[in-house]
């Protein structure tokens with residue numbers, strides 16, 4: 504690890520520990536997605552180990568309003584995880600200036616660099632390390648935790664990185680270091696397998712039917728098509744005891760037949776790369792519960808809990824009564840996948856929901872796509888040759904606060920979405936932030952068209968300069 508970053512983490516850990524032990528009740532605030540939930544769980548684990556009491560809240564986003572609300576609470580020490588670096592100015596004005604102590608443990612780009620004696624700020628960007636691909640918010644919390652507690656929480660750091668889509672046929676940078684360490688300690692093992700959600704948690708036919716990444720023509724979203732597909736491939740969907748079999752129950756030969764048949768189906772549908780993303784790394788932790796041991800699956804379940812407004816269930820899965828948590832999470836996870844599937848069907852059916860320009864694919868979700876799902880829908884669409892043929896994607900959805908939520912994703916190296924989104928949302932009276940490859944924000948209602956014009960101008964400028 505970069506020596507300056509390591510020194511900074513050690514110093515921050517000392518300060519953090521001191522503040523934790525001298526504060527009566529600590530206020531923790533984390534992000535609602537899988538990474539944020541894992542980050543929150545790592546922080547909660549540290550505090551539990553230190554014997555500190557705390558109050559944890561999960562938020563969709565940090566902004567001026569909720570920071571102001573938090574500042575009115577009677578706490579002396581606030582810990583923000585997987586968020587905060589984009590809101591340092593508001594943190595300074597509302598919390599630090601009132602004599603409160605703050606720790607920001609984040610991997611998002613830093614908006615306004617602020618140093619303050621009461622602020623602990625751990626973020627790889629401070630040392631020029633890009634947090635969008637190399638480390639997650641939970642990874643940052645994990646690096647700090649290693650200097651404070653004995654428990655090794657690397658499985659949460661890797662789950663957060665998987666949830667933030669930082670795995671691209673393996674990990675890089677700090678994530679890679681964390682993974683190597685976890686493998687050498689026997690905490691995590693890596694295997695190759697079919698990249699389908701539900702490998703251990705669902706019957707085969709349900710896992711394939713609900714599989715959007717990779718999309719399987721004639722199978723995804725089609726129950727009878729799935730049953731027929733499995734029968735053609737010669738896979739029994741039930742075992743001798745009449746129980747449904749799962750993908751993890753298939754033997755090597757059966758698995759290979761399924762993989763080959765998926766590739767053939769995709770090849771027949773003119774996918775650019777029919778092999779793409781079909782086989783991927785599977786990360787397995789030493790958790791004795793197999794539903795929690797597959798970390799990619801675990802990240803998806805956490806996302807479902809967070810985005811369905813049941814973050815407490817996510818916390819149970821990370822550090823509480825796991826069996827009880829899993830029972831509730833199963834239902835949440837199923838309805839989350841169904842909602843995603845319905846949004847994707849809607850995009851395919853209703854052409855007016857999509858605007859395509861030379862470089863960009865816009866999804867105008869309005870009230871038809873949930874604001875908490877639009878980011879996930881953008882990620883899925885960008886990775887689906889069948890849905891989106893552009894390398895930049897922008898999604899809009901109406902929010903409960905009567906504004907428009909924006910989510911953007913890109914595969915273009917020369918585009919920094921965080922900068923573009925921060926700039927345009929500010930000009931339109933909203934706010935935004937994130938990473939170069941994935942950014943989001945909010946703007947006032949009715950401003951989609953203005954946003955699109957401004958976004959198009961910025962993209963054109965970038966390509967004209969190239």
Ligand code: C5P
Nearest residue numbers: 536538635636666667668669882940941
């Ligand atoms: O706020 P946070 O960083 O946790 O949000 C991450 C989101 O950005 C994830 O939901 C993921 O979809 C997206 N992302 C991505 N590719 C990356 C990093 C993040 O799609 N390299």
Ligand code: C5P
Nearest residue numbers: 564878910935936937941942943944945
């Ligand atoms: O919400 P979505 O998944 O699209 O967010 C993509 C990235 O943008 C995340 O890292 C998120 O934390 C960030 N974001 C932000 N400010 C917002 C909305 C999203 O920094 N208002």
Ligand code: ZN
Nearest residue numbers: 538585640667
């Ligand atoms: Zn994150």
